[in-house]
């Protein structure tokens with residue numbers, strides 16, 4: 467990654483429900499990218515937040531007999547206190563009820579209107595409240611959803627809407643957007659989602675109703691206050707508000723976003739409506755939109771009615787935060803669906819973290835303590851087996867960088883794990899206990915040095931995934947506490963930084979086995 471700005475976002479989460487595993491997942495993924503970007507020397511802006519407006523939130527508040535604002539305040543508190551517990555290092559947290567956001571959304575509206583992209587008409591079709599999504603009769607007929615009047619996405623009942631509405635000329639951008647997606651193969655990922663978006667656009671874009679008059683919980687249309695701006699226009703604009711819109715100069719320091727991380731449920735809003743809005747407003751498009759897959763729990767969709775949504779607090783009461791972070795990104799390829807099972811989590815922790823990584827740390831520092839009282843001596847000569855280890859470490863650093871540029875978290879972790887296994891093989895093959903017994907002191911120094919220096923570089927690559935655990939491991943390796951925020955790969959990511967006489971601590975277990 468070159469030294470420049472790096473802007474990463476999560477969706478802003480609805481406040482009609484409490485945070486669950488799915489919200490944790492996207493936010494942890496974004497956190498890994500943000501932390502890695504900072505370590506790579508980039509000027510990172512990591513944004514998350516909450517989506518507080520819309521009919522769905524208004525209804526949820528009504529069901530609880532409180533105002534939408536009171537509901538939003540309660541749920542925001544949950545998110546705000548959860549993120550530090552998950553070691554989320556966001557730079558900004560946006561609320562769509564904030565004054566800065568209202569100003570930004572209304573400025574966006576004026577800009578679209580001035581560009582001729584908005585007109586007034588009457589909306590007479592169908593609306594899905596849970597998805598906050600419009601469906602025309604034509605779309606429902608196309609997909610054989612006309613008979614049952616159910617949302618093609620979430621299969622819940624649609625509402626009939628007939629009201630005066632402003633429209634956004636979405637149809638005007640169909641060809642431009644198609645061409646853009648064809649010309650920019652990295653714009654939407656993974657490829658399966660890109661194809662889905664292409665198919666959707668090819669089926670024809672209809673103008674989009676973007677205001678409602680039948681409820682009040684939202685941002686009013688400028689100069690026509692009886693109309694409330696469609697919640698998705700409101701929500702998507704958050705990505706511009708946070709970096710400073712409508713102050714365009716300030717905003718452009720970070721905009722366009724390097725990557726919007728989202729779940730596959732909200733792909734169409736991000737990969738169709740949002741780019742068209744930006745095109746109409748004459749603003750640059752985000753560089754990439756990555757729609758990840760869906761977690762189920764023991765094979766079932768998480769839902770309020772089933773009461774099976776996994777709550778972060780329950781998971782954190784049982785498992786270490788870094789083990790959770792690791793598991794979520796290691797277990798399934800980002801982009802694919804996956805099932806959360808505690809058995810799988812325990813298995814991964816006990817094999818890859820305790821047996822492999824924990825063991826490599828423990829045996830390396832134990833031998834260093836036993837044979838050298840914790841003091842390192844760099845190699846005077848290297849053998850092929852040593853050079854192979856160093857070459858593998860350097861290749862791993864390149865591979866991890868490439869994987870993270872593609873948001874392939876599982877690949878990055880698999881690659882690091884392969885190196886950990888290499889480290890353990892290196893111990894077996896060199897048999898340091900025999901070197902000690904046979905008085906091969908120089909060779910013993912060389913082997914111990916390669917192990918500890920290799921571990922140091924492994925830990926650095928793992929910091930974005932498991933910051934607290936890696937701080938603990940690096941503390942033992944460096945012999946003193948490390949400031950993770952100060953770590954830059956360019957200055958400490960090279961081989962051979964530990965110098966003669968460097969003192970490590972005696973090992974203490976970092977990944978206790980579970981169960």
Ligand code: ME8
Nearest residue numbers: 477478479480488489492517701702728729760761
């Ligand atoms: O859609 N598996 O908010 P939301 C994986 N406010 N990820 C999941 C998940 C699951 N089972 N469930 C939720 C909204 N997610 C809008 C977004 S953005 C301008 C507005 C994650 O609270 C995933 O990131 O319904 C998904 O896209 C998001 O939560 C939806 O959160």
